[in-house]
Amino acid sequence: MSATPLNADLATHRQRILDQGYTVCAGAMDDGLMSRIRTELAPWLDGRNWGRNNFEGERSERVYALLAKSPACAELVEHPLALGLANSFLCPDYLLSAALAINVHGGETPQNFHVDDNPAGAPQTAAREMWGLSTIWVFDEFTETNGATEVIPGSHRWGPERQPKDHEAVKVSAEAGSALIFAGNLLHRGGANQGQSIRLAITIQYCQPWLRTIENMPLAVPPELAARYSARVQGLLGYSVVAPGFTGYVDGMHPKRLIDRAYKGRIERGEAAHEHGGAG
Numbered sequence: 001m002s003a004t005p006l007n008a009d010l011a012t013h014r015q016r017i018l019d020q021g022y023t024v025c026a027g028a029m030d031d032g033l034m035s036r037i038r039t040e041l042a043p044w045l046d047g048r049n050w051g052r053n054n055f056e057g058e059r060s061e062r063v064y065a066l067l068a069k070s071p072a073c074a075e076l077v078e079h080p081l082a083l084g085l086a087n088s089f090l091c092p093d094y095l096l097s098a099a100l101a102i103n104v105h106g107g108e109t110p111q112n113f114h115v116d117d118n119p120a121g122a123p124q125t126a127a128r129e130m131w132g133l134s135t136i137w138v139f140d141e142f143t144e145t146n147g148a149t150e151v152i153p154g155s156h157r158w159g160p161e162r163q164p165k166d167h168e169a170v171k172v173s174a175e176a177g178s179a180l181i182f183a184g185n186l187l188h189r190g191g192a193n194q195g196q197s198i199r200l201a202i203t204i205q206y207c208q209p210w211l212r213t214i215e216n217m218p219l220a221v222p223p224e225l226a227a228r229y230s231a232r233v234q235g236l237l238g239y240s241v242v243a244p245g246f247t248g249y250v251d252g253m254h255p256k257r258l259i260d261r262a263y264k265g266r267i268e269r270g271e272a273a274h275e276h277g278g279a280g
């Protein structure tokens with residue numbers, strides 16, 4: 001786990017997310033972790049995985065299913081700052097919705113403004129709470145010209161009738177090693193890369209346990225790969241059940257049995273439902 005030399009405490013970041021929809025935490029990743037992740041991603045960032053439309057970005061490489069490809073990314077998925085904030089905004093048993101790398105090359109155009117926490121398009125008639133929390137981990141400094149993420153401050157409080165305008169967007173400046181963390185219902189987009197340098201970032205997104213995840217995580221990271229991760233990461237991937245309740249089973253059994261045939265869930269262990277975390 002990387003050290004977390006946070007510039008401000010969890011409560012400060014939480015308040016910024018409530019007020020403006022996002023916060024930037026400098027120094028959230030150390031050089032060693034960034035270098036391990038870059039090494040693991042190198043075979044995938046070799047010019048084969050270009051975006052297939054304007055949203056993915058035809059001048060961007062996108063590498064999905066990161067936990068099937070880069071084990072070190074688990075340290076971002078269960079980073080104490082990200083999980084501390086997700087714990088404070090989302091219901092227990094929340095899930096990992098997406099974990100992908102976005103490598104923006106020169107000439108990339110801006111994405112459409114979008115939110116991350118309504119991928120299946122649930123009807124929305126009014127302003128709503130966030131259904132997810134998104135993080136963007138900055139591997140190359142975000143500058144004015146290299147495709148920094150753009151956010152619309154306060155848009156997490158908007159209803160669906162309000163359309164975003166370009167001039168309302170703020171480019172997020174952030175040094176390498178930072179984490180941009182924002183409400184899943186904040187309007188944002190990947191910006192244009194007007195230079196020649198490449199901008200690598202990883203986005204890890206969490207969502208409410210009752211929302212469909214963007215990536216189909218238990219298929220993207222099957223049991224034999226999920227087995228190498230912590231119980232917390234396994235639970236986020238979907239090797240968990242919603243408690244109390246009856247959701248998430250596989251053939252009536254706890255999904256952790258696919259990883260560990262002897263696994264006993266909370267009820268068999270005689271334990272009460274947890275507040276946050278674990279595989280259930």
Ligand SMILES: O=C(O)CCC(=O)C(=O)O
Pocket residue numbers: 055102116136147148149150188189190191201203
């Ligand atoms: O790459 C970025 O800065 C943002 C990308 C994004 O929002 C997305 O692809 O959903």
